[in-house]
Amino acid sequence: MEQFASLKRSKDGQPVRYLVVDDSVFARKNLARIVETFGGQVAGEAGDGMTAITEYDRTNPDIVLMDITMPQMEGIEAAEKIVAQHPEARIVMVSSVGYQENIVAALQRGARHFVQKPVKPEVLYEVIKYVLGEDVAVAQAAGAGA
């Protein structure tokens, strides 16, 4: 898998911490592998919206990657509840269902961006940089600029 320049938290230079929410173990593993190529760290995982809310409180991640179609509580509702409690939460919806109504509903209810599955790592990388803005720094490769 392609390796990307590491994304580090601007405030302390530590890896960006992710909460990965998807009812598919396969999808969670895939996303975890992708964010590791960004130099990130998976702080927590959840398989449904309810668990995502408690995992957010427990892990306080820098960013959430959230599926939409899930059992018990769907991703858009979970995103809304998380943002209600944590207005600073950065949530990126990651779903195979990418039609306009879904995207608009997610953005209106607190998500910051949307990425359609199958996830292209280069797209997700740019979205994460955009969503985290000044809170993330692209680490220079060792020896760069020497």
Place this chain on the structure above:
Amino acid sequence: MKMELIQPFINAADAVLAQGLQTPMSIGNLSMEQEAYRRKGVAAVVAITGDIEGRIVFDLDPETALRVASFFAGAELPASDDLVKETVCELANQVTGNAVTTLNDQGFHFRVHPPALHTSEHGPTNTEDTEALVICCETARGNVFMNIALRYNVRLPGDLAAAAAGE
């Protein structure tokens, strides 16, 4: 079943399988199936409800499912690994989600349900309304069968216009 319903699934399967498996995909056999569905191996079913209703079954023979799951995992998996079933479910989810996105842009509205493992040997008998189209997607890692049974739940704008014109 009209081709306008099927083409988005073919396009989505091409996009998802070609990108995920990093190998070209081609369409092999296309056939209509009016008899009850018979499972070939590891299968996942995705239900959709709304303007169009029905279900899509993704079915891979056990060897292909293992090869595909191992490729995605980046390591050889044992046949008993749950990740094999998870992989088939997620592929079904991604192809259906992408197809539904296209159909939604064409004005159809519906809801996609989470994928479920199809464990029984047979499915329900298809009716005239829900006869299934079976599409064989050929890849270098094996064949992926899509069994699509959908029906319109609302009349299409074109049909209404034709009816109003007395055709």
